[in-house]
Amino acid sequence: MRISAKGRYGLAAMSYLAANYKNGMAITVLHISETLGISKIYLEQVFSLLKRAGLVISIKGSQGGYLLNREPNGISVYEVLTAIETTMTEKTDSTVAEKQPILDKALETVVFSQLDDAIKSSLEAISLEDILNNVEKLKEPDNLMYFI
Amino acid sequence: MRISAKGRYGLAAMSYLAANYKNGMAITVLHISETLGISKIYLEQVFSLLKRAGLVISIKGSQGGYLLNREPNGISVYEVLTAIETTMTEKTDSTVAEKQPILDKALETVVFSQLDDAIKSSLEAISLEDILNNVEKLKEPDNLMYFI
DNA sequence: TCAAATACCTATTGCTATAGTAGGTAAAAT
DNA sequence: ATTTTACCTACTATAGCAATAGGTATTTGA
Numbered sequence: 001m002r003i004s005a006k007g008r009y010g011l012a013a014m015s016y017l018a019a020n021y022k023n024g025m026a027i028t029v030l031h032i033s034e035t036l037g038i039s040k041i042y043l044e045q046v047f048s049l050l051k052r053a054g055l056v057i058s059i060k061g062s063q064g065g066y067l068l069n070r071e072p073n074g075i076s077v078y079e080v081l082t083a084i085e086t087t088m089t090e091k092t093d094s095t096v097a098e099k100q101p102i103l104d105k106a107l108e109t110v111v112f113s114q115l116d117d118a119i120k121s122s123l124e125a126i127s128l129e130d131i132l133n134n135v136e137k138l139k140e141p142d143n144l145m146y147f148i
Numbered sequence: 149m150r151i152s153a154k155g156r157y158g159l160a161a162m163s164y165l166a167a168n169y170k171n172g173m174a175i176t177v178l179h180i181s182e183t184l185g186i187s188k189i190y191l192e193q194v195f196s197l198l199k200r201a202g203l204v205i206s207i208k209g210s211q212g213g214y215l216l217n218r219e220p221n222g223i224s225v226y227e228v229l230t231a232i233e234t235t236m237t238e239k240t241d242s243t244v245a246e247k248q249p250i251l252d253k254a255l256e257t258v259v260f261s262q263l264d265d266a267i268k269s270s271l272e273a274i275s276l277e278d279i280l281n282n283v284e285k286l287k288e289p290d291n292l293m294y295f296i
Numbered sequence: 297t298c299a300a301a302t303a304c305c306t307a308t309t310g311c312t313a314t315a316g317t318a319g320g321t322a323a324a325a326t
Numbered sequence: 327a328t329t330t331t332a333c334c335t336a337c338t339a340t341a342g343c344a345a346t347a348g349g350t351a352t353t354t355g356a
Contacts, residue, residue: 002150002235003260005315008242011255028331037247042316048333061324062330077259087150087313094156099185106282107159111225112151115270122266126259134254153344176302190345196304209353210301235342 003085009038010046010084011077011131017056018072018128019135026058026065046084053083072132078123151233157186158194158232159225159279165204166220166276167283174206174213194232201231220280226271 033040056066097104181188198204204214245252
């Protein structure tokens with residue numbers, strides 16, 4: 001699975017909004033771009049996609065910015081990535097379909113649709129809260145790996 | 149998951165070799181390219197990768213061609229695709245790592261490595277034989293979809 | 297032994313998607 | 327009003343993909 005920079009930016013930005021969700025304040029793209037080290041104007045385009053997907057709410061004007069539209073527990077990584085990655089589960093159409101439609105169909109059934117399902121259920125099971133929990137765990141100074 | 153045309157070509161070609169495995173004869177790239185409707189010189193490059201990965205054996209010269217190196221049951225779709233797709237599980241390195249290494253690490257742990265595992269185990273569970281079995285099933289004339 | 301058939305190799309081209317830039321307009325707050 | 331913000335469209339540069347081109351090396355069979 002190749003996940004583009006755009007997808008990673010989106011996940012990082014959404015995680016940041018999630019970390020500040022309880023606070024209730026809108027956060028600007030400029031602030032996020034500086035905090036995470038992402039080009040501001042590029043990140044704007046990412047937020048455009050996130051908003052279109054209904055994952056964030058925007059507030060225009062001074063003191064405006066973005067907010068999660070749902071609580072971190074209710075937003076899955078799958079939703080975030082499908083909102084951003086255009087070619088998430090897309091497949092280039094193969095010329096094999098013309099000469100060997102049965103083989104093509106078999107590949108579709110046995111391989112590609114199963115793979116799509118595996119990816120989907122894997123990413124649907126991960127929420128923004130899961131990411132935050134791991135961030136907190138990594139922050140613990142006594143997080144020494146005694147058991148490794 | 150985006151799987152390139154190259155990957156699809158490789159799977160189709162390997163399935164074709166699998167279908168003719170018991171026969172024991174080498175099959176030429178030209179023959180496969182014509183049967184499947186794939187550019188011959190492009191398919192040659194695909195076979196170069198498959199050979200490098202040890203999935204096929206080649207025989208040079210007249211009456212030469214390619215053969216599976218193992219029985220269809222022993223070759224997984226994962227092996228075929230990783231032999232071909234360079235960016236299978238690759239991720240573009242994000243600039244987030246520099247300013248927010250903890251968040252970046254959390255995303256790596258919670259999202260990307262889990263996704264890689266899901267993709268890997270999903271594709272490892274599918275063999276070329278599974279594809280052939282589905283092809284046979286689709287060929288049955290009485291394969292009417294009574295239950296749909 | 298020679299010609300045909302094949303794998304095998306490297307370089308080149310055109311195209312598409314991605315990453316990022318540029319330069320704005322619209323709306324809201326102070 | 328001015329500033330701050332989201333929001334929009336167009337543009338550029340680059341990289342990887344799909345495919346082409348033009349060979350060499352090796353084996354078989356006539």
